[in-house]
Amino acid sequence: MSDEYAGVVKDGNLLLDDTDKVVETYSHPDAPMVAETPEKLDLSEYEGEHINVKGSLYGNQLWGAEVLGPIADVEETPNSSCLEGEQMSPEQIARKRAYEDALEAQDENLGLTTAGPLAFDGTADVLIQAGHFRHHSWDHNTGAESSIGREIDWTPIVTDEATRILEEAGVSVIKTDASLKTHSGDPGKIFKVSIAVFIHFDGSGGVTGASIGYDHDSDKPAADVWKEIFSRYWNFRWMDDNYTDAEHFYYGFAHTITSDAELLLELGDLDTIQQEQWLKPRLKWLGALVAHFLSQRVGKGNVPDPGPFQVT
Numbered sequence: 201m202s203d204e205y206a207g208v209v210k211d212g213n214l215l216l217d218d219t220d221k222v223v224e225t226y227s228h229p230d231a232p233m234v235a236e237t238p239e240k241l242d243l244s245e246y247e248g249e250h251i252n253v254k255g256s257l258y259g260n261q262l263w264g265a266e267v268l269g270p271i272a273d274v275e276e277t278p279n280s281s282c283l284e285g286e287q288m289s290p291e292q293i294a295r296k297r298a299y300e301d302a303l304e305a306q307d308e309n310l311g312l313t314t315a316g317p318l319a320f321d322g323t324a325d326v327l328i329q330a331g332h333f334r335h336h337s338w339d340h341n342t343g344a345e346s347s348i349g350r351e352i353d354w355t356p357i358v359t360d361e362a363t364r365i366l367e368e369a370g371v372s373v374i375k376t377d378a379s380l381k382t383h384s385g386d387p388g389k390i391f392k393v394s395i396a397v398f399i400h401f402d403g404s405g406g407v408t409g410a411s412i413g414y415d416h417d418s419d420k421p422a423a424d425v426w427k428e429i430f431s432r433y434w435n436f437r438w439m440d441d442n443y444t445d446a447e448h449f450y451y452g453f454a455h456t457i458t459s460d461a462e463l464l465l466e467l468g469d470l471d472t473i474q475q476e477q478w479l480k481p482r483l484k485w486l487g488a489l490v491a492h493f494l495s496q497r498v499g500k501g502n503v504p505d506p507g508p509f510q511v512t
């Protein structure tokens with residue numbers, strides 16, 4: 201029995217829309233059953249395209265496959281692939297809310313490391329995460345990539361520079377990376393800071409831009425300040441705040457309790473050549489700009505705006 205399937209051609213196979221299952225396509229009506237393995241249907245001319253295919257699906261093989269044609273582009277929903285599978289679990293959200301409620305009940309005693317169920321793994325003025333850097337072996341998300349750079353290489357440069365500047369200015373910093381992420385069932389570490397930022401570069405397959413993710417409305421004032429500061433120099437596109445669920449429920453938020461804000465900062469899009477070319481020489485400079493922002497938020501250190509990037 202033959203049916204129609206829609207999917208994207210990926211490495212010569214078909215990634216089905218409905219199931220995310222990758223299927224091999226054979227033109228032969230009963231390909232896997234014949235003694236000689238028949239050639240796969242050549243989908244190379246459709247690589248990366250969204251197509252309709254007719255055929256009979258058995259397991260991961262589509263027999264008697266026939267391409268009906270490309271599917272017309274629909275309005276593309278950006279999907280921040282740099283954050284695919286990076287959301288907080290319901291358990292983590294519940295744990296975080298419990299910490300927040302308990303702290304609030306303790307007359308907002310946010311300056312102290314508390315004992316017992318509210319013990320923290322560390323406290324500081326700020327926490328900065330280099331997104332994807334030192335990801336676990338089970339976590340295959342190494343982030344966005346382009347022809348001129350990889351997110352996983354760029355985020356530690358920004359993070360290291362921001363940390364160096366802040367610490368020299370007397371602001372305490374917890375510097376972390378993707379090793380913060382845990383398996384489900386392991387709640388992982390939790391830190392108490394005034395403000396936390398999680399550094400990323402976007403890459404969604406479409407043209408995006410800079411954006412900010414956060415899980416509380418109370419984070420918005422800080423987000424607005426970052427947008428104002430970065431917009432002094434950033435002349436490319438801004439996406440709406442929390443433009444994907446992954447931004448809104450980023451796993452990093454499960455590991456911080458903040459008195460000011462916690463923000464996922466997408467510093468630009470690695471799928472847009474103009475943006476990535478602008479970003480590449482400015483990674484340390486971005487660290488300085490983030491340091492300025494964080495210093496201002498915590499009211500410590502007086503780290504200045506670095507001003508326009510100077511080629512040295």
Ligand SMILES: [Zn+2]
Pocket residue numbers: 282283331332343344351399400401402
């Ligand atoms: Zn990322």
